[in-house]
Amino acid sequence: MKEILLELRDIHVHYGGVKALDGASVSLDEGEIVALMGPNGAGKSTILKAIFGISPMESGEVRWHGISIRPVPHEVVARGISFVPQGRRVFPGLSVEENLEVGGFLVRDKKERQRRMREVMEFFPVLKRKRTLDASALSGGEQQMLAIARGMITDPKILLLDEPSLGLAPKVVKEVFAKIKEISDRHKTAIMVVEHNLMSLLSIASRAYVLDKGKVVAEGESRRVVESGILEKVFLGGEKAI
Ligand SMILES: Nc1ncnc2c1ncn2[C@@H]1O[C@H](COP(=O)(O)OP(=O)(O)OP(=O)(O)O)[C@@H](O)[C@H]1O
């Protein structure tokens, strides 16, 4: 049987009285792009945080190449997993270049770090052009590119992206997603992405999971998931439709 790159089995996470994950299981294979969908509060970010070792996991198993691991952030990074959290986090007060250096601090070898910096800047020409500017001077789309670029500096095997399109204009969303697709095509990076935008999702993700109230309520080929009507059901079933 083929070995699965990353697998989460029956994960339970509570925040005080709030059940964020209630027995969720997801997996990610070599080189594939998988989407996590579902209404606000469904547990999507918590899944990514569980993989990264920053959510209070009570029970369940995280398997890396078929072996059970207890995720701890610095070990997860060393294994080749990068996390780009929700909300385009860049460091204001630092230049574009310095923001990238922060992502590269784990690449010990200076030459190698510089090579990766160059490679990432070639990949995002806008960041190269604006490398000396303060990160806060970038547009929203550029900041998102910077956040993704910072995640790429370590040349990860897995990229976890939390809502990369949030708050961006449709044209910019297209650009960001084209870049994400290119990352996957060029580097065979496996990507798990939280996304609300159906068109973007269909354009890149081969598989999708739908979460609702901490549980996976549907999974499969992304087009089938979208066509199944489950999304309308979970989005309209919540307190607030979005
Ligand atoms: N640090 C925290 N402290 C307390 N409750 C939390 C915390 N983080 C998440 N939660 C709760 O856990 C549940 C799942 O949150 P999570 O952030 O995973 O949802 P999400 O699907 O990413 O939602 P959104 O689409 O709004 O980003 C929610 O009810 C949320 O309020």
Ligand SMILES: [Mg+2]
């Ligand atoms: Mg979230």
